[in-house]
Amino acid sequence: MMMSTMGRGGARMAVAALALRSFSSATGGGAGAVGRQAALAGIASGGVQAPIAVGVWIRGMATTTGGDRTFATVTLAEQEQREEKKQPQMASGGGGGVNGDGNEDKEIVSYWDIPTRKIRKEDGTEWKWNSFMPWETYKADTSIDLKKHHKPSTMIDKIAYWTVKSLRWPTDLFFQRRYGCRAMMLETVAAVPGMVGGMLLHCKSLRRFEHSGGWIRTLLEEAENERMHLMTFMEVAQPKWYERALVITVQGIFFNAYFLGYVISPKFAHRMVGYLEEEAIHSYTEFLKELDKGNIENVPAPAIAIDYWRLPADATLKDVVEVVRADEAHHRDVNHLASDIHYQGHELRDTPAPLGYH
Ligand SMILES: [Fe+2]
Ligand SMILES: [Fe+2]
Numbered sequence: 001m002m003m004s005t006m007g008r009g010g011a012r013m014a015v016a017a018l019a020l021r022s023f024s025s026a027t028g029g030g031a032g033a034v035g036r037q038a039a040l041a042g043i044a045s046g047g048v049q050a051p052i053a054v055g056v057w058i059r060g061m062a063t064t065t066g067g068d069r070t071f072a073t074v075t076l077a078e079q080e081q082r083e084e085k086k087q088p089q090m091a092s093g094g095g096g097g098v099n100g101d102g103n104e105d106k107e108i109v110s111y112w113d114i115p116t117r118k119i120r121k122e123d124g125t126e127w128k129w130n131s132f133m134p135w136e137t138y139k140a141d142t143s144i145d146l147k148k149h150h151k152p153s154t155m156i157d158k159i160a161y162w163t164v165k166s167l168r169w170p171t172d173l174f175f176q177r178r179y180g181c182r183a184m185m186l187e188t189v190a191a192v193p194g195m196v197g198g199m200l201l202h203c204k205s206l207r208r209f210e211h212s213g214g215w216i217r218t219l220l221e222e223a224e225n226e227r228m229h230l231m232t233f234m235e236v237a238q239p240k241w242y243e244r245a246l247v248i249t250v251q252g253i254f255f256n257a258y259f260l261g262y263v264i265s266p267k268f269a270h271r272m273v274g275y276l277e278e279e280a281i282h283s284y285t286e287f288l289k290e291l292d293k294g295n296i297e298n299v300p301a302p303a304i305a306i307d308y309w310r311l312p313a314d315a316t317l318k319d320v321v322e323v324v325r326a327d328e329a330h331h332r333d334v335n336h337l338a339s340d341i342h343y344q345g346h347e348l349r350d351t352p353a354p355l356g357y358h
Contacts (some may be wrong), residue, residue: 057266121307129307132228138358139310139316140323141330146281148329148338150274154343156265160272164279179287179296187230188247189254190280193273193335194223196258197266201348214353215338221355222331229310229324235302236317267342270335277332284325291318330357 041106119127119134127134152161174184198219205212239247262269290296301315334354341351 001299021305044129073279127307129304131231132308134307137308137310140326140355140358141246142322142326144326144329144333146285146325146329148332149278150271152271156268157271160268161275163272163356164275169281177286177290177295179283179290180233181239181243183287183321184230184233184237184239185243185247186280186283187226187233189250190276190331191223192255193224193258193262193276194219194221194226196255197262197269198223200259200262211349212348212353213349213351214355215348218334218353218355218357221335225331225358228304229327232302232324233249234321235304236299266348267339270339270342274332274336274339277328277335280328281325281332284321284328287321288318288325291321327358333357 070181075285121127150157152158171186176186198216201212201216201219204210205216211292237273243305258269261272287296291298296317298316298318301311301317301320305317305320305323306312309320311319311323336347337351337354
């Protein structure tokens with residue numbers, strides 16, 4: 001009786017070893033996964049013949065599909081993980097082969113097993129945003145001087161200034177005192193210049209085989225920051241259908257106009273954005289006044305804003321508007337500086353960009 005028990009246990013171990021050895025010559029394309037399940041099923045049922053048969057079948061597959069031969073050196077748990085990852089490859093169909101040089105030619109490629117990290121916040125809770133990461137968040141410098149104004153002196157400055165001022169009139173007329181909606185809509189425009197400027201500097205860097213001085217990244221950072229303003233304000237104001245239509249129209253016109261303006265005169269383009277930012281500071285100051293008066297409800301800050309600006313958990317809309325206004329003041333400085341660099345006859349790359357200036 002004892003001999004019988006030991007004999008059965010020994011047989012099981014031998015079968016398991018045989019089954020695992022079979023994987024070492026099985027393909028990574030999924031045959032290993034199928035074979036392993038079948039082999040384990042055989043072991044569980046106490047059968048002996050079935051796993052051996054499976055092992056032979058796997059060897060047969062290995063000669064036709066090629067594959068991964070490292071299974072014999074990994075643990076069973078690792079095998080499980082690897083085999084699970086390879087499942088989508090099987091689902092996509094096809095197979096590998098041997099090319100003319102005798103090298104293994106992998107025809108099946110799955111991109112679903114690109115490792116993704118689970119990011120956690122400082123308090124240990126899971127990071128729930130995919131669009132930005134904890135290391136991109138910051139505390140806004142709200143002590144920045146909000147009243148700085150570049151006095152237009154040259155003709156280009158004056159054109160830039162009055163272009164912005166003339167755009168203010170229809171904006172005031174359309175939105176009046178709906179500052180939440182106004183902020184959301186204006187951010188759809190404000191996020192364009194940084195991307196256009198960054199893109200043009202990127203292309204210039206490629207064309208001329210030269211460094212950018214950090215200005216590409218600085219302008220793209222501005223565009224991303226403005227887009228985060230939009231992602232925040234759309235949590236507190238939902239656009240109506242005609243507002244969405246307006247955004248599409250304005251974007252179509254503004255993107256192309258700014259592109260052209262930047263190509264012709266970057267000093268004008270940056271100056272104009274500098275003045276746009278001055279107007280944005282004014283708009284957000286009015287927004288804060290309405291919040292203080294109680295005309296706009298000071299609702300809790302959206303979760304995205306709390307994480308992006310590292311605000312306290314009990315932050316409100318007023319806190320959000322204050323940090324957004326500080327951002328606009330930083331954009332104002334960056335763009336007026338960029339224009340000044342051009343005015344002095346330099347390229348932007350000649351002056352290190354104020355990267356990370358928040
Ligand atoms: Fe903004
Ligand atoms: Fe801005």
